[in-house]
Amino acid sequence: MTFTVLTAEFMHESNSFSRLRTGLDSFRADTLLYGDDAVARRKDANTELAGFMDVARERGWGVLHTVSAHATPGGRVTREAYEHIAGAILEAARESRLDGILLGLHGSMVPDFADDGEGVLLARLREIVGPDLPIAVTLDLHAMVSADMARDAQIMVSYKTYPHIDMRETGAHAARLLHRTMAEEIAPRTIRAHVPMLDEANAGRTDIPETLALYDRVRAAEAGGLLAVSVNAGFTGADVSCVGPTVLAVHDSNDPAAGQAARDVTRELAARIWNGRRNRRSAFLDVQDAVAEALTFDASEAPLVIADYADNPGAGAYGDSTTLLKALLDAGVTGAVFAPMVDGDAAALLHRHAEGDSVTLDLGGRHDPAFGGGPLRVSGVIRRLSDGHYVGDGPIRGGLAHSFGPSAVLEAGGVQILVVTETQQMVDLQQLRAFGIEPTAQRVLALKSMQHFRAAFEPIAGKVILCDAGGLATPQAHRRPYTRVPRPLWPLDVDFEFTADVGT
Structure with missing residues (x-):
């Protein structure tokens, strides 16, 4: 049929x-x-x-x-x-x-x-x-x-x-x-269990042993029938009534034993998420510590990757935070790339010039200076102008055509800044190579991404560090004014108990 x-x-x-x-x-x-x-x-x-x-x-x-x-x-x-x-x-x-x-x-x-x-x-x-x-x-x-x-x-x-x-x-x-x-x-x-947290302690990172263990248990349950x-x-960027981690188990309702197994595994995994709520493994450097690392890092073998975690466009941040860029420039870091700076107005201004021109302009910080700083006055040389098109070749975007929109590479001091129009996070090496930047030849790669950058960039990195430069996706949840989420909710609230329940 x-x-x-x-x-x-x-x-x-x-x-x-x-x-x-x-x-x-x-x-x-x-x-x-x-x-x-x-x-x-x-x-x-x-x-x-x-x-x-x-x-x-x-x-x-x-x-x-x-x-x-x-x-x-x-x-x-x-x-x-x-x-x-x-x-x-x-x-x-x-x-x-x-x-x-x-x-x-x-x-x-x-x-x-x-x-x-x-x-x-x-x-x-x-x-x-x-x-x-x-x-x-x-x-x-x-x-x-x-x-x-x-x-x-x-x-x-x-x-x-x-x-x-x-x-x-x-x-x-x-x-x-x-x-x-x-x-x-x-x-x-489908059986569902909900956990009263903003998100799982390590945001679901499957390169963290404690979190990977949850998914190993998932696979074992599927193998068991x-x-x-x-x-x-879950996702911390949404102030909504259904916020928080969940566990789902799909079972054959014709099999009573499968229904019980689904209820058991959802309760078990929900309890494990809750019990692990204090076990955050990600370490976040402030801007000054991240820049100090960039100044002293030996990149003779492979570059230092700094994840501009809090300004991750992949979590709905603006991608125009200037705090980390300013610190890199002020410290005189050389051999660095900063990508992307999402600023369509700046990209349009740069496209009114030619490659090789020297320009001075205000860059970034246009949407909410409280999260990542206001506009930054920058002088530099235009190294590349582009329509922004690229075709990914990595684990996430391999074979998919995308575009940053009108884009430019502006070299300011020792930093090449990829200025783009369309908001995207860094997940693929072609997001640099298509604009004349060879990532493996750099000392420092400052990338706006939380975790997805790892699929393509971690294999070429000498070291990866995470920086909280204060953008909208900051791991400091108390900086976001939640009003609609159900309470109590970890970590906004800490003194309450939770026992996993399930429902269809």
């Missing part, structure tokens, strides 16, 4: 503290593709859609792909953008006879009008297709999974790696479970 499956990708991690909004132009700048065009451009890369299509070909599905939409993390998604993209999915569901629905979602989307963008989408789909049509969903490891989401999607499968390198694998996992459901081999249900088990670390 040939099954007809509706597929879509709609992904955004929304930082509700950002002064900006994520509109349709933000999706267009990253990924906003429809139908066959989306399939053609994403089916051979490390994407959820590629995993969907792998299984579709194996199983002979008829696939109706509606839209692939992804925007760099940022402020809340505008109603216009949400309704446009969700509308394409909902319209296809209304007009088609379907055997199943397969969605690539993030799990931390916050639109202007709701706390839970994915929950709203799934509820609207249920109104159209009824309670029984199987819906399978993939999620980012940093999803905030609401009870509504677990109610309306029978199948939920999250990434198991951070840096995220298993998108295609996750897509295929969800697709295989959907096929078995449509063939009436299984009747899946559960259909899918996910640990979602």
